[in-house]
Amino acid sequence: MELEFRITQSFDEDMNGLSTEEQDKVKEKINFVSGSLLNGKSAFMQQASMPYIFNLKGGLDSSLYLVKVDGDKKMIATVDDDPIFDKVSLTLFRLVGDKNADQVYREVGEKLYKSIGVL
Numbered sequence: 001m002e003l004e005f006r007i008t009q010s011f012d013e014d015m016n017g018l019s020t021e022e023q024d025k026v027k028e029k030i031n032f033v034s035g036s037l038l039n040g041k042s043a044f045m046q047q048a049s050m051p052y053i054f055n056l057k058g059g060l061d062s063s064l065y066l067v068k069v070d071g072d073k074k075m076i077a078t079v080d081d082d083p084i085f086d087k088v089s090l091t092l093f094r095l096v097g098d099k100n101a102d103q104v105y106r107e108v109g110e111k112l113y114k115s116i117g118v119l
Contacts, residue, residue: 002087003034011075014095022073026095029069037079037088044079051102054109056118064093064109066101074101076108 015023029047036043048065056062067075076094093112096104113119 001038002085003038004087004089005034006089006091008091008093010094011092018095026069026073026075029067029075030092033067033075033077034090037090041079052106052109054113054119056113058118060118062109062113064105064112066105069095072098074098076101076105078112 015026018026033044033047036047044067048067050062050064051066054062054064063078063080065077065079067077069075074096075092076096078089078091078093080089080091082089093108094104110119
């Protein structure tokens with residue numbers, strides 16, 4: 001299985017606002033998440049949540065997650081399986097503070113799913 005990894009401009013901007021030490025913590029978490037996705041996802045699912053359920057058209061399920069980085073930071077990411085090409089895609093959308101994570105999660109999801117016409 002292969003991992004396809006994408007970083008949005010918003011995530012990159014969020015990272016650039018951190019100190020080098022904080023960036024290193026986030027990179028460690030990304031490496032952990034990436035490894036977990038390639039090895040059965042159980043460790044990923046222990047770190048991830050879906051604080052809001054999006055009512056998507058066509059019986060589709062959301063692949064948007066809120067992933068804990070540390071006590072005060074979370075990543076908003078999608079994880080999509082592609083069994084035809086035997087790969088998993090991880091897209092990082094935002095890196096946010098714990099206090100506003102649920103709100104930003106909902107905003108990212110609404111923007112994402114409206115843009116592809118499933119919300």
